[in-house]
Amino acid sequence: xxxxxxxxxxxxxxxxxxxxxxxxxxxxxxxxxxxxxxxxxxxxxxxxxxxxxxxxxxxxxxxxxxxxxxxxxxxxxxxxxxxxxxxxxxxxxxxxxxxxxxxxxxxx
Amino acid sequence: xxxxxxxxxxxxxxxxxxxxxxxxxxxxxxxxxxxxxxxxxxxxxxxxxxxxxxxxxxxxxxxxxxxxxxxxxxxxxxxxxxxxxxxxxxxxxxxxxxxxxxxxxxxxxxxxxx
Numbered sequence: 001x002x003x004x005x006x007x008x009x010x011x012x013x014x015x016x017x018x019x020x021x022x023x024x025x026x027x028x029x030x031x032x033x034x035x036x037x038x039x040x041x042x043x044x045x046x047x048x049x050x051x052x053x054x055x056x057x058x059x060x061x062x063x064x065x066x067x068x069x070x071x072x073x074x075x076x077x078x079x080x081x082x083x084x085x086x087x088x089x090x091x092x093x094x095x096x097x098x099x100x101x102x103x104x105x106x107x108x
Numbered sequence: 109x110x111x112x113x114x115x116x117x118x119x120x121x122x123x124x125x126x127x128x129x130x131x132x133x134x135x136x137x138x139x140x141x142x143x144x145x146x147x148x149x150x151x152x153x154x155x156x157x158x159x160x161x162x163x164x165x166x167x168x169x170x171x172x173x174x175x176x177x178x179x180x181x182x183x184x185x186x187x188x189x190x191x192x193x194x195x196x197x198x199x200x201x202x203x204x205x206x207x208x209x210x211x212x213x214x215x216x217x218x219x220x221x222x
Contacts, residue, residue: 030208031208033211035211041215042199042214042216043151043199043211043213044213045210045212048209048210088151094163095153095156095164096141096153096156096201096211098143098150098151098153099150100150101150
């Protein structure tokens with residue numbers, strides 16, 4: 001399977017804390033993408049990291065990629081209640097597929 | 109820029125009826141995707157178009173589902189006849205060139221089959 005697998009399945013933290021989510025994959029990749037889905041809405045693209053990059057930042061988001069371990073992590077710093085959502089990683093190679101996602105709950 | 113448009117937003121039908129969903133991607137986007145998302149699960153890719161050609165439809169139940177993308181622009185997804193297990197949100201997405209660029213999603217169509 002070329003899709004990424006997210007871990008943990010669910011995460012609950014207090015507002016202001018950092019949230020770390022992981023993604024593992026099995027095949028070689030060109031890039032890895034993270035998406036967010038708020039309840040009842042479509043997915044929103046958060047960040048794309050290419051296979052020759054190791055780290056990327058976007059606002060409060062920090063993504064790392066370790067191609068030797070075939071894994072990526074998404075760090076959300078200083079979380080807010082509005083970050084409550086499901087998060088998905090994707091490792092598109094020919095087609096764009098998703099795993100089961102991570103449900104993040106940020107308690108006010 | 110205008111986003112991906114989908115209609116209808118909600119649809120309730122009885123089993124064995126037929127239903128169609130429509131998607132208008134972002135102007136100029138060559139790649140178009142249809143996903144089925146059952147409650148509590150991740151989106152499942154049903155079909156991926158590159159312009160008006162099919163890139164992948166390996167998970168499309170072809171005995172009841174069909175999709176087309178005429179002229180490489182908007183697309184329709186049809187289910188005929190519907191089953192109870194087809195109850196889900198159907199998401200359409202598009203990307204500019206190919207799968208290695210970010211995808212933009214529509215709001216989805218929530219289908220309930222009773």
